[in-house]
Amino acid sequence: ADTTVHSASAMTLSRFMLEQSMKNQEYQELEALMSSIQVACKMIANLVSRAGITDLTGMQGGGGSVNIQGEEQKKLDVISNDILKECLRYTGKLGVIASEEEDHPVLVEEAFSAKYVAVFDPLDGSSNIDAAISTGTIFGIFEEKEECLVEDDADLDEARLKCLLNTLQPGDNLVAAGYCMYSSSTILVFTMGNGVNGFTLDPTIGEFVLTHPNIQVPKRGKIYSFNEANSPDWDTGLQNYVEAIKSGKGESGARYSSRYIGSMVGDVHRTLLYGGIFGYPGDKKNPNGKLRLLYEAAPMSFIVEQAGGKSTTGKERIMNIHPEQVHQRVPTFLGSADDVTELEKSLK
Numbered sequence: 001a002d003t004t005v006h007s008a009s010a011m012t013l014s015r016f017m018l019e020q021s022m023k024n025q026e027y028q029e030l031e032a033l034m035s036s037i038q039v040a041c042k043m044i045a046n047l048v049s050r051a052g053i054t055d056l057t058g059m060q061g062g063g064g065s066v067n068i069q070g071e072e073q074k075k076l077d078v079i080s081n082d083i084l085k086e087c088l089r090y091t092g093k094l095g096v097i098a099s100e101e102e103d104h105p106v107l108v109e110e111a112f113s114a115k116y117v118a119v120f121d122p123l124d125g126s127s128n129i130d131a132a133i134s135t136g137t138i139f140g141i142f143e144e145k146e147e148c149l150v151e152d153d154a155d156l157d158e159a160r161l162k163c164l165l166n167t168l169q170p171g172d173n174l175v176a177a178g179y180c181m182y183s184s185s186t187i188l189v190f191t192m193g194n195g196v197n198g199f200t201l202d203p204t205i206g207e208f209v210l211t212h213p214n215i216q217v218p219k220r221g222k223i224y225s226f227n228e229a230n231s232p233d234w235d236t237g238l239q240n241y242v243e244a245i246k247s248g249k250g251e252s253g254a255r256y257s258s259r260y261i262g263s264m265v266g267d268v269h270r271t272l273l274y275g276g277i278f279g280y281p282g283d284k285k286n287p288n289g290k291l292r293l294l295y296e297a298a299p300m301s302f303i304v305e306q307a308g309g310k311s312t313t314g315k316e317r318i319m320n321i322h323p324e325q326v327h328q329r330v331p332t333f334l335g336s337a338d339d340v341t342e343l344e345k346s347l348k
């Protein structure tokens with residue numbers, strides 16, 4: 001049998017973007033952004049895979065370095081943030097970026113009045129790094145609101161402030177979102193609002209190739225993915241829901257399995273492919289849960305909805321929420337449409 005892999009005919013991410021932008025002019029500028037994001041993801045994938053060898057596991061500065069949310073920063077969190085920032089800066093398309101690892105949104109000076117705003121979590125799930133468990137990069141792209149286009153003679157400080165406010169947009173305004181998962185393979189999944197496609201990094205040619213065209217999340221699954229250790233602090237509606245699905249007393253009658261990595265990208269990726277429900281609920285201690293709206297919950301919600309699934313706080317669509325703060329948290333439930341609808345009923 002011929003075992004040659006004909007990579008020359010593979011749909012690489014670059015070719016995919018080229019074809020998309022030939023069909024639709026609007027994607028032309030996103031092409032440049034996607035091309036720098038894919039480079040950043042390749043660099044981060046490489047660092048993550050060699051972290052144990054190159055002494056990149058462990059804490060930034062030997063420990064003690066914390067981000068604005070009081071979380072300890074890992075060396076790789078900081079490096080991944082720098083890589084993404086640098087790669088995005090030179091596209092000339094971005095005016096502002098907001099990141100989990102930056103206290104405040106950062107203005108990209110090279111392109112003060114560019115068209116897009118990027119939000120990202122450079123290395124989500126980084127508490128898993130030291131054990132070589134999957135992690136990921138999450139990103140979202142908004143268009144800049146008009147007020148940010150700065151005139152030459154404008155008061156720069158005032159203009160700057162207005163520009164920074166551009167990051168506070170609801171998920172519904174996202175023009176693209178995606179994640180790159182660093183696992184047994186490196187997989188980049190993204191949407192530009194016309195479906196969801198997944199690309200696997202082929203290390204033999206250094207290119208992302210289309211392996212998961214038009215991802216559709218199954219209408220119903222059999223897996224739930226929550227940090228169940230927090231369940232004593234959950235509200236009773238949620239406790240009852242999980243009790244029901246694990247004992248076969250839910251709507252589908254199936255007995256669900258539990259899977260939880262503690263890495264949102266991995267848990268959401270599995271939910272997209274196998275179906276079921278992933279969540280980080282609010283609880284007595286943390287009423288808004290843990291996940292950040294702008295660069296975790298909203299981009300993932302866009303992807304899940306584009307794949308035919310649902311995403312909610314339990315009370316409203318996550319994509320509807322207008323952020324008030326860059327690092328604002330939000331209770332998050334997403335996955336198969338029927339599973340999320342069933343959960344919503346029990347929360348009422």
Ligand code: AHM
Pocket residue numbers: 071100121123124125126127227262263264265280290
């Ligand atoms: P991080 O951004 O600091 O890595 O935290 C986010 C991660 C998510 O990937 C994951 O869903 C969640 O934290 C897990 O939290 P917990 O350990 O409380 O279950």
Ligand code: MG
Pocket residue numbers: 100121123124125296
């Ligand atoms: Mg994170």
